[in-house]
Amino acid sequence: MGRSPCCDEIGLKKGPWTPDEDKKLTEFIQKHGHGSWRLLPKFAGLNRCGKSCRLRWTNYLRPDIRRGNFSEEEEKHIVDLHSVLGNKWSLIAARLPGRTDNEIKNYWNTHLRKKLLRIGIDPVTHMPRTDLNLLGSLSSLLADANFRNWSNLNNVLKLQADAALLARMQLVQKLIQVLTNAPTSNLDLTGLLGSASLGNHQLSDLLQLSRLYEGLSNSSLSVHGSIQMPSSLPNLSFQSLLNNNQACTNSRLSLDGDVAASENGTESNGFSADSFVFPTSNTTSPLLPASPDAHTDQTQGPITLSNVSSTSAPFEAWKDLNLDDLSSDCGWKDILDQMSWSSA
DNA sequence: AACCCACTCAACCGCGACGCA
DNA sequence: TTGCGTCGCGGTTGAGTGGGT
CATH class of the missing domain: 1.10.10 (Arc Repressor Mutant, subunit A)
Known part of the structure; x- marks a missing residue:
């Protein structure tokens, strides 16, 4: 929208601040607060634009700023x-x-x-x-x-990346649960997709989430393999997709054991009630196993979610987030933006 | 001492978001 | 709904600095 004209004005000083300017700005804000940044320099007797004053205050002069090296x-x-x-x-x-x-x-x-x-x-x-x-x-x-x-930083950072992935998987799980109104963590979607309670948008969203979930689980397994999937993650069952014509149409799913040609000539993958393959273009990996025996670190033994979170903070950070934070991540933003039901 | 180069960080710039009339 | 003013954010710049030759 409109651009602030203040910095375009001719004659305003730019560049490094002098101690005198710092003093003027600090004293004025301590006495009156900053109020309107645009008007502040005029009242404070500074030949600066409001933007420059705000920046100087927030990044340098604010009394609660902690200086020195990062610990x-x-x-x-x-x-x-x-x-x-x-x-x-x-x-x-x-x-x-x-x-x-x-x-x-x-x-x-x-x-x-x-x-x-x-x-x-x-x-x-x-x-x-x-x-x-x-x-x-x-x-x-x-x-x-x-x-x-x-x-052990390399391991710590790998765990962080894994933990961030898991956090995202948990978010997708939550979204699926909200969408399907499923009460349990072991989500069985049998029947849900075929039910009349799911609208077209919801169905489409659910499939999108499913693909996202699969992508995340593939990343976790193929890239790291250092983390044990927590039992709280859902063991998703998509058997009902087999019977849902609309889902098959939308996502070009193929049936258990069958290989159907998709529109672009590539083959999609079969799936069963116990394992399934999402209709992504080139993946053949099944959904991650929920078994706690799977994917343990060869040298350090199994790593559970609890001790992951003790060594890396993404889960802690995740708790502080809201959906606005999440939606800033470009891929996630697309997903969340496109969810017609999320704001309903 | 002079020059070069890499690095740091304060400050600037441009843009999107938001509030208001 | 639209347009304007303002704020705040993230990316980038460039002056200052320190180390090496």
């Missing part, structure tokens, strides 16, 4: 939060008392991002990088003395 605890917290929130610096800053979004953003870009890259973690996805020269990354990791206190 290890803060670093880990930032990584945790970033794995869930992405580049939502203001949200991250809100969970780190005394730190500003600008400070965290700078620290991320100059330190943390590089650290993650060095140890082979993609700082965007928080997944292990796939474009690595493994030997090169190993040597650089070994050479990185900065991580002496995070000796």
Whole structure:
């Protein structure tokens, strides 16, 4: 919408602030509050635009700002939060008392991002990088003395990524439960999809969620395999999809044991009541098993959700989130935006 | 001492969101 | 509903700084 004209005005000072300007701004705000940022510089006797004043105050002069180096605890917290929130610096800053979004953003870009890259973690996805020269990354990791206190950082970060995935899976589970009004965690969708209670939009949304769930579970299994799926995640049963013509039409599902050609000529996958394959374009993996015996870390033994959350905070961070936070994640935003029922 | 280069971080810019008339 | 003013956010810039040669 409308652009603030204040910074376009000619004659306003730009660049570094002088101690005198800082003093004027601080004294004025302490006495009167900031009120309208646009009018503030005029009343405070500053030849600056309101935007510049706000920035100077919020990022530097505010009395509750904590200066100095980031502690290890803060670093880990930032990584945790970033794995869930992405580049939502203001949200991250809100969970780190005394730190500003600008400070965290700078620290991320100059330190943390590089650290993650060095140890082979993609700082965007928080997944292990796939474009690595493994030997090169190993040597650089070994050479990185900065991580002496995070000796197991690689594992910790993998767990974080896993935990973030699981958190998302749990969210999808919740959404499915809301959509289907299913009371139990062991969700059996038999009959639900065929029932008259589900409208076209809901059916479509449910299928979309199902694909999302599958994508997440595939990521968890194929990329990491270091985490044990918690029993709280649903053992989804999609047998009723077999009998639902609309679902088959919408999603180009094929039936158990059958292989049906889809419109583009590729084959989709069969599924049964015990396992199923979502109608994604190129995956053949079944839904993750709910068995606690599956997918244990070879060297450290099974990792349960409880001890994952004790070593990494995404679950803690997740508790603080609302759907607005989640919807900022582009893929998730699409999903949530398209849910015609979510606001109903 | 002079220069170069990499790095840091305060500050700026552009945009979207929101409130209000 | 529309348009305007304002705020706040995230990405980017560039001056300052420190280390290496």
